Amino acid sequence: MSERPSVIFHEVGGRDPIDAALRTRRGPGGFGRLDLLLRTRQALGLRATPAPALVFVPLGVLLGPHVLNLLSPNVLGHLDAVVSVALATLGVFVGLALNPRSRQDRRLLWAADLESTVTIVMVAAATLFLLVAWQAPVDAPPLAAALTLGICAAASSGGAAEVRGNLYHVVATHIAELDDVVPIVAGGLVLVALRGATVWQAGLLAALTGALGLIVGAAGWLLFERAHDAAERGVFVVGTIVLLGGLAAYLSLSPLLAGLVAGWFWRQSPGRADRIIRDDLQKIQHPLVILLLITSGASLEWSRLALWLFAPFVLFRVAGKLAGAKAAERLAAPVTAAELGAYLLPPGVIGIAFALNVLQVAPPVTGSAVMAAVAAGSLVCELLALIELPGRGDEA
């Protein structure tokens, strides 16, 4: 079997030119995975790591205002624009991966949608119950705050060590890659609701996000293939992504959703727009993801509310992922619920990215509590995944 034919490593920025030049490692088992994090090139961000959050979020905390202050609040303010662009880039990669042409692809997309929806509902319901019971001091509508945590919990990276030719691995990681779609779409609505918008307004603004994604996507499609040279094409690609992030940021909407719509448009439209944007964006994707994670770490503000939310987030995320895997078991065959649940444990980058987006636009108390709970919770889930993720198939 060929090497993970239909999976795009849209989160960790894998398969960038540096990685392509290096020999692919077979995945080590158990605690041996920790060794991957200590390799110099990975630690420097020159190569994709299986769990980049474990390296770069703590690094962000170290560089941030509370420790070394190299990333002062002023610098973080300037990085706001870069964060929006990084979010749009992630959205584009998710959109590019969204191409359910075959029956098998559609089945896996349904499985991914189902398991992420189950996770969102479980985490949001539990969090809402606790917020009301504790009478927690949130400065946003409690339902929107609870849904935000559910959305952050729903994304998975499928960041297991690469295993060639293993069907279980291919199916499970593909579901994990595709389960970002529902959280991103739901996030587009919730982001607006967090600021107190009505359901009607939230729907309207989410539709506006999609419309902007389509308009910019169409402009990019008209330009990419007609560039006179590589430098001009690079300008169009970067300009399009920056505009996607910029439009969403200007209106306090979701750059992830705008990027997702544009990426999907390029994938579905005739021509080579999807390949051009993928090839060009891969050069900047990895640095952008690292910057996003470092910024997340540097932006962490611990509060009592964050501590309250942290433990339920981890607990209900694990429960939600296992329940989601059980719900999607029939669609994910031949992978069993237990196997799929283990693959869905690593949260990857999208959850933290969405939390950072929430921090940018939500009321401050809720925004910083969600950011801290999600970042810390994601690190714990990544560690759990490092230990739990099946190493089976190494021999395949």
Add this chain to the structure above:
Amino acid sequence: MKRILALVLVVAATLLARQAGGEGLRTAALGLGFALIAAALAGDLFEHLWLPRVSGYLIFGLVCGPSVANIISRSMARELQLFNGLAIALIAFMAGLELNIRHLRPRLPALLRFGWRTMALLYGGLFAAFWLSWPWLPIDPAATGLARLALVVLLTTVVASFSPTVTIAVITDTRSRGPLSEATIALVVLADLALILFFTFSMQAVRWALGGAAEQTVGMLPRVTWEVIGSLAFGAAAGSLFALYMRYVGRELTLVLLALCVVLSGVGARFDFEPLLAALAAGLVVENIAAPGSVALKEAVEQGARPVLIVFFAATGASLHLDALALVGVVALAVWVLRLVLIYAGTTFAARRSTIDPAVGRSVWMGLVSQAGVTVGLVIIVATEYPTWGRGVEVLIVALISLNELVGPILFRSALARHGEIARMDAPAPLEAVADPAGT
């Protein structure tokens, strides 16, 4: 046609957002993305009209900026200017890469003689004109004696300044190479060095003449030395580190190059280094000592330069003050014509009395017309320290810059085209360079 449709879509999306969001706070990425795509298309249109692309970026910035259509709002224009430091450093670094000392050395004495004669005539002519017309200039007509003398010297220094940034950007953008390009780069860089010295001394003279807190000359000299020598040393050190990275790692060169430019402009500014000089020194070290003619570096520069140039010139265009031009229009126009005539006369005079190539001597004035960031920086220093009459200097100079920005790149491109130097950067290396790669 499809490009125009794309431009319409981009403008529509931006206007839709502006309409829906009012004057939002997070404007940086929107301004940047819009400028990148729309200005690139405007530059392309200008190239089809045989005009410099940088003029297209500038005019785009002016038309879409707060003075005219206001698609790029004042806050967006301010955010875009955050990229100026990076752009200036990158442009100067590219200039350094184009200056091959071995190639330039035989012509350097002639260029120096040519340069100082041109500058002497330009400074002399401007000084005389400002002295005689002082009562009619909108600065401080009541000033007399030493105060008037000091103010005239200061105004002369600022008006006479050139723009290495724009000159080098036109050369880079048109991929030009040849005697005219090389001579113009050398002249504007030397003039920039002289400007730092002249401005420091003329500001000191103004402080002394107007009874302000004049700095001790003994303290001023080390400061100027630090600024010039320190900048060159800092740039050379940074260039050496970059060369080491190229040799031993050599990956992601475009990103590392942009990071180098951020360091040269951001970190250098904290130590009062001149980013232009530091980046020029870095480029000189890389080209002349560390990695001459590196293909990988050439590709990295090409990838990084285009977007940076677009944003820089679009931001400059968006911040051009048409209101200032309207306020002092006639005086600014008169000073602009005078400066143009004196640059032409100065270069013609200097060309007759030096051994410089006569064809280059006849055309080089066209590369000296532009004025931009450096001059704005100087005039802001003056206006901040002397808000009363300094504001008059600021309005006059900003109006003058607006004219020079619009005309300078067009003139210089036509000179480069006349000399057949456009796109020669892409031509194969000369035979002498490849015939004996071992250098034996």
